[in-house]
Amino acid sequence: MAGRSPLPTGHRHIRTGATHGLLHTWQSWGMARTLLTDDLLARIHDRAAHHDAENTFPHEDLADLADAGYLRAFVPEDMGGSGFTLQEVASEQQRLAAAAPATALAVNMHLVVTGLAAALHRTGDATTDFILRDAAAGEVYAFGNSEAGNDWVMFDSRTRAEPDGEGGYRYWGTKIFTSLSPVWTRLATFGRDDSDPENPLLVHGVVTREGTESRGDWDTLGMRATRSESTVLAGAHAPAARVYRRLAPGPNSDPFTFALFTTFEVLLAAVYTGIGARGLELAAQAVQRRTSMRTGASYAVDPDIRWKIADAALLQDSSVLQVRALARDVDEGYPHGARWFAQVVGLKVRAVENARAVVDIAFRVSGGAGYSAGNELSRLYRDVLAGIFHPSDEESAHATVASSILGPLP
The missing domain is CATH 1.20.140.10 (Butyryl-CoA Dehydrogenase, subunit A, domain 3)
Known part of the structure; x- marks a missing residue:
């Protein structure tokens, strides 16, 4: 898959006497660009213990990251983002995780969705460009695919995808580990369409919060601030323009x-x-x-x-x-x-x-x-x-x- 090469290597600003002694952890990972300043990471680090102890979502962290343009990191520059490569975002995610693991893991799900859309965009595939436009406009994406007991992971689904007769689908089922549960505005999800028993399809689309419910069941040993609650899909609708893949169950080369x-x-x-x-x-x-x-x-x-x-x-x-x-x-x-x-x-x-x-x-x-x-x-x-x-x-x-x-x- 083609993609532009990383920018020339070189150190970013390295803070001497960094807060909390995090000099080595937050310094450059060898990339040339960053959206996460040391001051931003220090603030996020200072809040992490509270959110872990209280099992609360780090709203302030997400606001700071959005203000820094981090939720648009993968969005191409001509669409209003920074056009970061996967290598650049991976470098930033290491630094963010060193400051606050749960915050990094939560925002990781938004970055996965926007990152895959950016990867397809670079190949000339525009089917997920709407995701990049959404992110540029401030929408927050969650990744709603995991299901209890589904060891096929992405190659089959317990969720029903019912055609709406106009090219779109309504989804019925329960997804687990939906990070960003309190704040997401768009959910990338999928389900199985068995309307033609001879030709079942796995249908990938994007829904809003309408027709969904978060169960509020996140009380875990660790990664507590991700608030990765179970999400019930009760007819959540993806219109035709937001259905981007229909694939046969099982491994594929799409x-x-x-x-x-x-x-x-x-x-x-x-x-x-x-x-x-x-x-x-x-x-x-x-x-x-x-x-x-x-x-x-x-x-x-x-x-x-x-x-x-x-x-x-x-x-x-x-x-x-x-x-x-x-x-x-x-x-x-x-x-x-x-x-x-x-x-x-x-x-x-x-x-x-x-x-x-x-x-x-x-x-x-x-x-x-x-x-x-x-x-x-x-x-x-x-x-x-x-x-x-x-x-x-x-x-x-x-x-x-x-x-x-x-x-x-x-």
């Missing part, structure tokens, strides 16, 4: 599917890589601060502690480089061929598992203070666990990778 999976998996990997970055930084701060009563020396010079910190850094560095490289490959249309899906699902699994391992090491070297519910490291430990529930899970990823090497099962 460019929409490629754009969706690459954008979704890369940006998820970016969020969890950002959590790892913050975990590593907190670990370094903790061991530099702690002193052994037995030796009188800083834990930062203890050889066992240094080994653990190095282990964490080795994992973190690999995730940063992999996210950057695969995002660039998507932007530049690198010919991974039949192994594209194996590459992106593998990236997501590795990034999540690396982030979990990094945060676990940070916990081990930081002492008992991290076990306090109000400690930031405790919040990261809970937030990073959410990564195992996002598609693709380990089982699905292993099946995809095995098939890409050994061929499909007979």
Whole structure:
């Protein structure tokens, strides 16, 4: 898939004496453009603990991000946005996740929808251009596809899509993990049209809040501020102009599917890589601060502690480089061929598992203070666990990778 190359590399402004000691986490990831200033990230970071404790949505964060133009990051410049590449947005998402993981994961869903639309737009496919125009006008997109017990994920659906007789559809069903539930104004969703039993179709379209209901059932271990409530679709309507794909159930090679999976998996990997970055930084701060009563020396010079910190850094560095490289490959249309899906699902699994391992090491070297519910490291430990529930899970990823090497099962 063609796309313009990233801008020349170079460091953005790097804040000395950064608030909360987040100098390394919030500095440039090697990209030339940014919408997220250090001051903005500091404000978002300061609010994260409150929203986690109170299980509330970070309305102020979303307002600040909208004011910064972040919800228009993927929108082409000639349509009123910044025209960021996937690599640029992935870099920004790592920085945002280091400041507030739940805020980053919530806005990730809006970015996935607008990002896939931008990817199709770059190929000359205008079927989702209305999404980009919506985003430019200030609409907030949610991603309403996940369903309880649906291990086909995007290749089948329990939701009914009923034709309205005019080319549009009404949807009936329940979607889970709908991030941005309190604030979304547009929902990208899909369901199954069985009106022709010989030719069932998966119908992808966009609905408004009319004909939907959020259940208010989000009370979780981590990622609490995402407010990813279940959404009931009770006749929610996508008119013909907002139905952008009708596909047969099962795997397919439609460019929409490629754009969706690459954008979704890369940006998820970016969020969890950002959590790892913050975990590593907190670990370094903790061991530099702690002193052994037995030796009188800083834990930062203890050889066992240094080994653990190095282990964490080795994992973190690999995730940063992999996210950057695969995002660039998507932007530049690198010919991974039949192994594209194996590459992106593998990236997501590795990034999540690396982030979990990094945060676990940070916990081990930081002492008992991290076990306090109000400690930031405790919040990261809970937030990073959410990564195992996002598609693709380990089982699905292993099946995809095995098939890409050994061929499909007979």
